[in-house]
Amino acid sequence: MEKKSFLIGKMHCANCALTVEKALKKLPGVKSAGVNFASGKALVEFDSSMIRERQVAEAVEKAGYEVIFGEKAKDIEKEAREKEISGYKKKFAAAFVLSLPLLFFMFSEIAGISLPGILMQNVVSIQFLLATSALIVGREFFTGGFGAILRKNPNMFSLVAIGVGSAYIYSLIASVSFWTGMKILPVENLYYETAALLIAFIFLGKFFEAKAKGGTSEAIKKLIGLQAKTAFVERNGKEIEISVEEVKIGDIVIVKPGMKIPADGKIVQGLSSVDESMVSGESIPVEKEPGDIVIGSTINKTGSFKFRAEKIGSETFLAQIVRLVEEAQGSKAPVQALADKIAAVFVPGVMAIAVCSAVAWILLGQGFLFALTIFISVLVIACPCALGLATPTAVMVGTGKGAENGILIKSASALEAAMGTGTIVFDKTGTITKGRPEVTDIVAAKQGGEKDVLLFAAIAEKNSEHPLGEAVIKKAEERKIKIPEPKKFASFSGRGVEAEFEGKKILLGNKKLMSEKKVDSGMLEKQILDLEKQGKTAMIVAANGKAFGIIAVADTIKENSREAVAALQKMGKEIVLLTGDNKRTAEAIARQAGIEKVLAEVLPEDKEKEIKKLQEQGKTVAMVGDGINDAPALAKADLGIAIGSGTDIAIESAGIVLIRNDLRDVAVAIDLSVYTMKKIRQNFFWAFAYNAVGIPVAAGILFPFTGWLLSPVIAGAAMAFSSLSVVTNSLSMKGYKAKIKS
Numbered sequence: 001m002e003k004k005s006f007l008i009g010k011m012h013c014a015n016c017a018l019t020v021e022k023a024l025k026k027l028p029g030v031k032s033a034g035v036n037f038a039s040g041k042a043l044v045e046f047d048s049s050m051i052r053e054r055q056v057a058e059a060v061e062k063a064g065y066e067v068i069f070g071e072k073a074k075d076i077e078k079e080a081r082e083k084e085i086s087g088y089k090k091k092f093a094a095a096f097v098l099s100l101p102l103l104f105f106m107f108s109e110i111a112g113i114s115l116p117g118i119l120m121q122n123v124v125s126i127q128f129l130l131a132t133s134a135l136i137v138g139r140e141f142f143t144g145g146f147g148a149i150l151r152k153n154p155n156m157f158s159l160v161a162i163g164v165g166s167a168y169i170y171s172l173i174a175s176v177s178f179w180t181g182m183k184i185l186p187v188e189n190l191y192y193e194t195a196a197l198l199i200a201f202i203f204l205g206k207f208f209e210a211k212a213k214g215g216t217s218e219a220i221k222k223l224i225g226l227q228a229k230t231a232f233v234e235r236n237g238k239e240i241e242i243s244v245e246e247v248k249i250g251d252i253v254i255v256k257p258g259m260k261i262p263a264d265g266k267i268v269q270g271l272s273s274v275d276e277s278m279v280s281g282e283s284i285p286v287e288k289e290p291g292d293i294v295i296g297s298t299i300n301k302t303g304s305f306k307f308r309a310e311k312i313g314s315e316t317f318l319a320q321i322v323r324l325v326e327e328a329q330g331s332k333a334p335v336q337a338l339a340d341k342i343a344a345v346f347v348p349g350v351m352a353i354a355v356c357s358a359v360a361w362i363l364l365g366q367g368f369l370f371a372l373t374i375f376i377s378v379l380v381i382a383c384p385c386a387l388g389l390a391t392p393t394a395v396m397v398g399t400g401k402g403a404e405n406g407i408l409i410k411s412a413s414a415l416e417a418a419m420g421t422g423t424i425v426f427d428k429t430g431t432i433t434k435g436r437p438e439v440t441d442i443v444a445a446k447q448g449g450e451k452d453v454l455l456f457a458a459i460a461e462k463n464s465e466h467p468l469g470e471a472v473i474k475k476a477e478e479r480k481i482k483i484p485e486p487k488k489f490a491s492f493s494g495r496g497v498e499a500e501f502e503g504k505k506i507l508l509g510n511k512k513l514m515s516e517k518k519v520d521s522g523m524l525e526k527q528i529l530d531l532e533k534q535g536k537t538a539m540i541v542a543a544n545g546k547a548f549g550i551i552a553v554a555d556t557i558k559e560n561s562r563e564a565v566a567a568l569q570k571m572g573k574e575i576v577l578l579t580g581d582n583k584r585t586a587e588a589i590a591r592q593a594g595i596e597k598v599l600a601e602v603l604p605e606d607k608e609k610e611i612k613k614l615q616e617q618g619k620t621v622a623m624v625g626d627g628i629n630d631a632p633a634l635a636k637a638d639l640g641i642a643i644g645s646g647t648d649i650a651i652e653s654a655g656i657v658l659i660r661n662d663l664r665d666v667a668v669a670i671d672l673s674v675y676t677m678k679k680i681r682q683n684f685f686w687a688f689a690y691n692a693v694g695i696p697v698a699a700g701i702l703f704p705f706t707g708w709l710l711s712p713v714i715a716g717a718a719m720a721f722s723s724l725s726v727v728t729n730s731l732s733m734k735g736y737k738a739k740i741k742s
Contacts (some may be wrong), residue, residue, distance in 0.1 A: 001031055001045055001046065001047055002045070002046060002047075002048045003044070003045045003327065004043075004044055004046075004053070005041050005042070005326055005327070006022055006041065006042045006053075006056065006057075006060070006067050007040060007041055007042075007067065007080065008035065008040055008041065008042050008060060008065055008066070008067060008068070009040070009065060009066040009067070009080065009144045009257075010036075010065045010066055010144065010294075011037060011065060011066070011349050012144060012155055012156050012157050012158035012206075012385075013037065013155050013157070013384050013385045013388060013390070014037050014339070014343040014346075014384045014385060014387055014388020015148075015153065015154070015155040015156065015343055015344075015346065015347055015384055015388075016037065016148075016155050016156075017035040017036065017037040017064065018035070018340060018344055019064070019065075019148075019151075019153040019155070019294075019426065020035045020042060020060055020063055020065055020435040021033055021034065021042070022063075022558065023059045023060060023063040024042060024044055024056065024059060024060070025449065025494065026039040026059070026379070026565060026629070027046070027051055027056065027059050028051060029042060029046050029047040029049075029050030029051035030045070030046045030047075030051065030074060031046060031047070031512050032044070032045045034331055034332045035391045035694060036329065036331075036332075037385075037388045037392060038388075038389055038393045038396055038727075039329055039392065039396060040080075040081075040393035041326075041329075042060070043271065043327060043331060043345075043515075045709075051621055052317035054202065056213040056309065058215050061274065062622060063151070063153070063166075064144075064147055064151055064153075068080055074607055077234075078274045078516070081210070084210050085104045085207065085210045085211050085653040086381070086593060087206050088203050088204075088206045088207035088210055088484070090093065090138050091138065091203045091205055092104060092200055092204045093140060094134075094137045095137050095199045095203055095209075096200040096204075097132075097135045098130045098131075098133050098134040098137070098196055098200075098232060099193060099196040099197045099199075099200050101130055101381050102127055102130055102131065102192055102193035102196050103197070104194055105126075105127060105193070108607070109126060111282050111360050111473060111545050117538060122595065123344060124175050124178050124179070124187060124190070125175075125179075127171075127175075127192040127193075128171075128172070128175050128192065129191065131167075131168060131171065131192035131193075131195050131196045133194065134196035134471075135164070135168060135195065135196075135199065136202065136203070138164070138199035140157070140159050140160045141157050141160045141164065141199070141202070142157075142165065144157040145157035145158040145159070145160055145162070146158070146161055147637075150270060150550060151340045151346065154348060154351065155384070155536045156233070156347070156383070156384050158347060158351075159347060159351070159380065159382055160198070160202055160352070160379070160380060161376075161623065162269055162354075162379055163198065163375075163376045163379035163380040163712070163716075164195045164198050164199060164376075164380070164527045165380075166194070166372065166376055167191035167192075167194045167195040167372075167376050167712065168191070168195040169193065170185065170191055170283065170575050171190040171191045171192045171279070173185050174186060174187050174189070174270075175187065176189070178660075180327075181363065186403075189369055189569045190540045191372075191712075193713075194376070194712045194713055197323075197713045197716065198380055198713065198716040200667050201713070201716045201717045201719075201720045202380075202716060202720050203532055203560065203736065204716075204720055205719065205720025205721055205722075205724065206505065206720070208721070209334060209385070209389075209723045209724055209725045209727060212266045212724060212727035212728060212731060214423065215400045216533070219486060220653070225465070226260075226278060226297045226318060227244065227260075227296075227297050227318060228244050228259070228261065228262040228296070228297060229243065229244060229254055229258035230242065230243055230244060230262070231243075231244050231246075231256075231262035231263070232250040232253065232254040232256070233247060233251045233252060233253050233254065233332065234254065234306075235346070235519060239254055239479075242429070244262045244263070246449060247263050247309055247312050248264055248309065248312065249309055249310060249311075249312055250308060250309065251263075251309045252268065252306050252307070252308060252309075253306065253307055253308075255272070255294075255300045255304065255305055255306070255307065256300070256304050257272075257290060257300060257301065257302055257303065257304060258299070258300065258301075258304070259299070259300050260294050260297055260298070260299055260300075261274070261294050261295065261297065261298050261299070261300060261307075262296060262309075262315055263296045263309040263310075263311060263314070263316055263318045264293070264294070264295055264296045264309070264310055264311035264312075265294055265308050265310045266292070266293055266294070266308055266310060267288055267293075267294060267305050267306070267307045268290060268306050268307060268709070269301060269305060269306040270288060270290070270304055270305025270306055270310050271287075271288065271289050271303050272287075272288050272301065272303035272304065272442045273286060273287050273301045273302050274286050274288050274294060274298050274299065274300055274301060274306045275298060275299040275300075276295060276298045277697070278298060278318075281328055284676055285301045285302075286306065286465030287558035292368050294307050295316075295317045296316040296317060296318055296319075297316070297317070297318040297458050298342060300518075302645070304355050306371050307515075310573040310711075314653050317446075317473075321403060321408060321529075321659070323401045324408050324410055324657070325399055325408065327410065327411070328408075328409050328410055328412065328414075328415070329392075329395060329396045329399050330398070331395075331412040331413065332391070332392075332412055332413075333389060333391055333395055333412035333413060333415060333416045333680070334416055335391060335416060335677070335680060336390075336391040336392070337380070338414075339387045339388065339391060339684070339687075341358060342387060342516035343384050343387055343388055344618050346382070346384045346387070347382075347384060347436075350378065350379065350382040350695065351379070353378055353695060353699065354374075354375050354378035354379045354699075355375070357371075357374050357375065357378055357682055357700065358371040358372065358374050358375040359371070359698040359710070360461055361374055361700060365454040370400065370709070373709060374698070374699060374700050374709075374712075375707075376712040376715075377698035377710050377711070377715040378695060378710045378715075379478055380459055380698075380712055380715045380716045380719055381694045381695060381697075381698040381710070381716070381718055381719050382691060382694070382695055382698075383687075383691060383694075383719045383722040383723060385722070385723040386683075386686070386687035386690055386691070386722045386723050386725070386726045387684075387687045387688070387691075389683070389687075389727055390687050390726055391680050391684075391722055392727075393597075393679045393727050393731075394676050394683060394731035395412045395415060395676065395680075395685070395735065396728045396730075397679075397730050397731065397733040397734060398415055398672060398673075398675070398676035398679075398733060399415065400673060401414075401523055401733060401734070401736050402415075402669065402672055405665065405668055405738060406658065406659040406660040406662070406665060407656060407657075407659070407665050407668060407669045408563065408656065408657040408658075409655070409656070409669070409673075410655055410656065410657065411655060412496070412536070413655070414639060414655030414656050415672075415673050415676055416654065416672075416677060417622075417638055417639040417655060418578060418622070418639055418669055418670050418672075418673035418674075419670070419674050419677045420619045420638070420657075421573070421618050421620050421621065421622040421638060421639055421670065421672040422572075422573060422574060422619055422621075423573065423574045423575075423576060423614055423619040423620065423621045423622070424568055424574070424575050424576070424598075424621075424622045424624060424642075424666065425576045425577075425578050425611065425614070425621060425622065425623045425624065425633075426565075426575065426576070426578065426588065426593075426595070426624045426625075426663075427578055427579065427607075427623075427624065427625035427626065427630050427633075428577055428578070428589060429467065429555060429579065430467075430626045430643065430664070431624055431625055431626060431643055431663070432539050432557055432558065432561050432589065432593050432595075433555040433556060433557050433558065433561075433589065434555060434556055434557070435467060435555065435562060435626070436467065436471075436555065437467055437468055437537070437553040437554060437555040437674055438474075438475075438553065438554060438555075439475035439551060439552070440453075440473050440536055440550060440551055440552050440553065440554045441531060441536065441551075441552035442454055442475075442550070442552075443524070443527050443531075443550040443552070444548065444549045445524065445547065445548045445549055446455035446548065447521060447571070448683055448731055449548065449549060450549070451706070452548070452549070452566075453477075453541050453548065453549030453550070453551065454472070454475060454476055454479065454481060454508050454510075454551070455476065455481055455483070456501075456541050456543055456548075456549075457472045457476075457498055457508050457539070457541050457549075457551045458472055458473055458475075458476035458481060458483045459483060459484060459486050459501050459506055460486070460489075460497050460498070460499040460506045460507070460508040460541075461497060461508060462472055462483055462485065462486060462488075462489075462499070463486065463489040463499075464491060464497050466497075467493075467555075467716035468537065468539065468553050469497070471553050472508075472551060472553070473628065474705065484501060486499035486500055486501045486506070487499075487500045487501065488500040492509065492513055492516075492607070493603060494580045494603035494604060494605060495509050495510055495513035495516070496508050496509015496513040496539065497509060499516075501643060504542055504543045504544050505543065505545075505668065506541070506542070506543050507540070507541070507542040507543070508539055508540070508541050508542075508551070509539060509540065510538075510539065510540070510582065511540065511582075512601075512716065513540075514540055514542060514547065516543075517545070518538070518547070519541070519542045519545055519546065519547055519605065520546075521540050521545070521547040522548065524547055524549075524550055524567065526541065527550055528540070528550060531550065531552045532582060532584035532585045532588070533584055533587050533588065534554075534588065535554065535585055535588030535591075536552040536553065536554045536557070536580075536588075537554070537581055537585050537673045538550050538552050538582075538585075539551045539552070539553065540549075551690035555589075557589060557592050557593050558661070558663060560661075560662050560663050561592075561593045561663050562592070562593050562594050563664055564662075564663035564664045564665075564666055564667055565593050565594045565595055565741075566594055567664060567667035567740045568666065568667050568670070569594070571670065571671075573670075574619070575594075575595050575596070575597065576595070576597045576598070576599060577595045577597070577599065577600075577616070578599045578602060578610060578623075578633075578645070579598075579599070579600055579601075579602065580600075580601065580602055580603060580604065581600055581601070582600060582601055583598070583600040583601060585600075586598045586600035586601075587600070596641065598614055601630060604630075605632070606628060607632065607633040608632040608633045608635075608636045610633075611623055611633050611636045611637050612616050612636060613708055615636075616636070620638045621638050621639075622637055622639040622640075622641055622645070622666075622670075623636070623637035623639070623640055623641065624632045624641045624642075624663075625640075625641075625642060625643070625665055626642065626643050630642075630653075632652040632653075634653040634654050635653040638696075639655050639656065640654035640656070640741060641654060641655070641656045641657075641658065641666055642654035642657045642658070643657070643658050643661060643663075656669050658717045664740050667740040668738040668740050671737070671738060671739060672736065676678070676733065678732060679729060679732075683726045683729055683730065685728055686725055686726060686729065688706065690722045690725075694715070694718060694722075695717075697710055698710050698715050
């Protein structure tokens, strides 16, 4: 399956997005499709062996819209957004200028001001020409609106087209009556200024809306702005400057002081310090030497160096971040389902209300002009866009703020799920603790045998890749002990290892392994208990069925673990420590971190079962782990939160990835989720309230009590600015600052 984002053109409202989405979902080979009206993008997951991009574009075009292609999609998207904003601005200006004389004619008639003779003789013709010109400026409302009706998918432009068209056609018939003397309709009540002003106000609203929507994707623009534009590489023995797109895997890239690193790779020559704050959040530059990894878009500070490019283009760390944020911004939150259902029937429903309202007032004894005013007002005040923008604009800003804080929220569903979690389960090694254990104690069963205990432990662990094994090997090397190669090696998940050397079977592991192998370790029980009370992991060393020593290893908790746990507990979250360590060691670590509940001695393959048990108790569970050994548990949890390891951020099993190795970001992610969902609820309130109040008022509900009737022009202006209120509320999220980290 391939996942790709498409830039969609000619979408005007939430109904347009739903129409495109339905068209895409019908295609064979498309697994899922989501269209974001706010960003103007469709995120499509499809089987590339069954369907091609061209077929996706054809389906969109058949639905009445377009896919915008190009080699530099980001530039095209920016160009399209700027073109849209500029276009709406110019069209508003043109329509407004054409409306001004019409307003003058209307107010002069109301005020009883006499117009010059030549104007009086030709006022109807002048009004006709001005209004017709304004409608030509706004012809996209009619082509798009009536085209959507013909495709049986009416949208916001359909409402505008019918409302404005009705006002214009009535005025046109009255004008023809005047010109021909047929007296079909009276010329005293023309709607030319209404039609022209509606076009102007709707263009003004679309201008502000487009400008505001552009601001919601600011985080993506900032991320893209971090990328290097050029690179110096060695080609044919010469140093040449090329664009970053021309860098190839294997190229030797030269980085000078102050330059942005153009790709991900490994240093082959030189020494320097690099500002990696965009990755780690730490402002102190990191010292680099040959063999060290460098990350594209980080900034070289002092020295010069050469590195071999290993990841370029879409594979670089920054490109992965941009891709994940774009996918998140294109996804839909579950809370949007209600808005989608309403949007699907909104436009036909409004059309029905407009017709019924007009007919009802005629039956109640009001004249045709009164009913026509009601009909037009209902059509133009209704705004499906506000409903369609409520969720995606907030999600776009929320995920963008997350990326700014080193938190990659991979979908709108994950953003919503973070708010609802009540229980946070932390893996121990590498999550609560640093994951870099060190040997702290060597205990021999017999006097003077510490060196043998360490030697046999190192032999057993020589071919192991476990962090505990690495700590043992490192300690042996520090003591200048030569470690022979074992003949055989076997690993027992969650229990220990076995090796064979010079005819001896060496075991290194916990009491469970010793029990399985019938090794008596009773004489070491007291020492084991004492070490475990100190929070150390005690491993028994045995040879040929006899225990002869203990290797104790400690893994200290991260600097911010206790602060992160305290912040989550303050939010009312239940915190659980999940580990394969024995109970005493786990409880010692938990005490240091401030965690009360511990699930210890859990094998890696059983972590998923422990998550399931918590869920069966009715708890909504978030699992925090390193994304490797914890993948099944991360996937099983209601929300998986993975600790990002350097450039390895694309962890499929997690909904949220923390780029920085800072557990406080778990609390920040949840706090940001709560804040974003609060904004979404506010947006829905204003969108529903606007339509719930505006449509009845436009339908004349206040007229029997106040004698007041809503002008179609005021209705159009209100509609034009309703979407803006929702987008502006979402944009206010840009001021969000994490309270957890100061």
